[in-house]
Amino acid sequence: MTSEGKYVIHATIRTESGVVARKDVVGAIFGQTEGLLGEDLQLRKLQRTGRIGHVDVSLNNNKGRVNGTIEVSSSLDQVSTAVIGAALETIDRIGPCKAIIKVSQIENIRSAKRESVIDRAKQLLLSIVNSASSESKNILDEVKTVLTLDTEVDYSEMTAGPNIEEGDALIIVEGRNDVRNLLKFGIKNAIATMGSGIKPELIKLAGKKKTVTAFVDGDRGGKLLLLEISGKLGKSLTHVAVAPQSREVEHLEGKVITKCLNQKETAAKFVSRVQTELQKDDDATVGRGNASLEAPEEIKTWAVHFEGLKRNQAVIINEDGSKSDTIGAKDLEKALSESQNAQGLIFAGKVSDRIFELASGAGIPCVVGNSVGNQTLKLGVQAFSTSDLS
Secondary structure (H helix, E strand, O other): OOOOOOEEEEEEEEEOOOOOOHHHHHHHHHHHOOOOOOHHHOHHHHHHOOOEEEEEEEEEEEOOEEEEEEEEEEOOOHHHHHHHHHHHOOOOEEOOEEEEEEEEEEEEHHHHHHHHHHHHHHHHHHHHHHOOOHHHHHHHHHHHHHHHHOOOEEEOOEEEOOOOOOOOEEEEEOOHHHHHHHHHOOOOOEEEOOOOOOOHHHHHHHHOOOEEEEEEOOOHHHHHHHHHHHHHHHHHOOEEEEOOOOOOHHHOOHHHHHHHHHOOEEHHHHHHHHHHHHHHHHHHHHOOOOOOOOOOHHHHHHHHHHOOOOOOOEEEEOOOOOEOOOEOHHHHHHHHHHOOOOOEEEEEEEEOHHHHHHHHHOOOOEEEEEEEOOOOEEOOEEEEEHHHHO
16 A cells, blocks of 8 residues: 555556566556546646656566556546546557556555554554453453353253354354353354253254364363264264363363364364273273174175285275275375275284274274284274184
């Protein structure tokens, strides 16, 4: 934004072929409009009297063609400025080259300055509020709390912000106080599960949204709630945000809430990681599973996927029953980390602790290997051997 004049004419320029310089463009502007607009709008005269400012030209030469921009500042009235802009579009040749000039915008400098003033005033006002004493901040927070509590709504017996049905984003929290704390800081699209299971109305609402984020406490209870939400919402749950370790959403400060939401992670991978962590905790507390189950008929059909596999090679069974390309041992970890919604892993070797960990981290519930140790259930992953498939 320039400080010269009341308006700025913004135009684009393009030549069909040939190379031109900035001075060629400026010369064409003054030369080809001379006598076109009458005595009162002669550009050279208007520039000498300061009614028309400097003509700024920026050009880019690319493979024999020239593209660029032109800016002309004006202190004339709206009508005269528009006439000059239209006159620029009559220029059809610059030097030896055919040219096309189009006015893209006539900018009102005063309006732009006014918007700049408003934006700067907002910044200054925020700095005043942020630099206030702690006592004043406490008073302000208390007043804001009273005001924002009135904006909460009841949605099928679930406390929610007033904007949950608007827009493409939804935040799911645990309780009423979580919603109220988010409202304090201007977040109005949160809804609480109310600790009584995931209601069908919430599942239906989440299904309409493009982005659904579960924002849970940073303790074991938060992880368990996340697994419940994930189990009920399925693919409708897209992201997960977690409060800092051992802290609850209802007690977080505004800047911490913003940081947590900005650092949200993709739901599928995060949920798989939480499942692994909880399973490890359970293993350490009550011992590891040693289930011996008969392979389901669907898994028995996977036996054909062992054909052609060499030792320690693998294939991933996708959600639709198709298989991936053959994966070598050194590439298995990367392939599993990049997989989405896989339902099984075929491994031409013994199912070791490492295979259990990789499968669990990828959210894969079943693994079939050439052989399995005494432990067939670990980290939420059920392992079968080829002998179980016959």
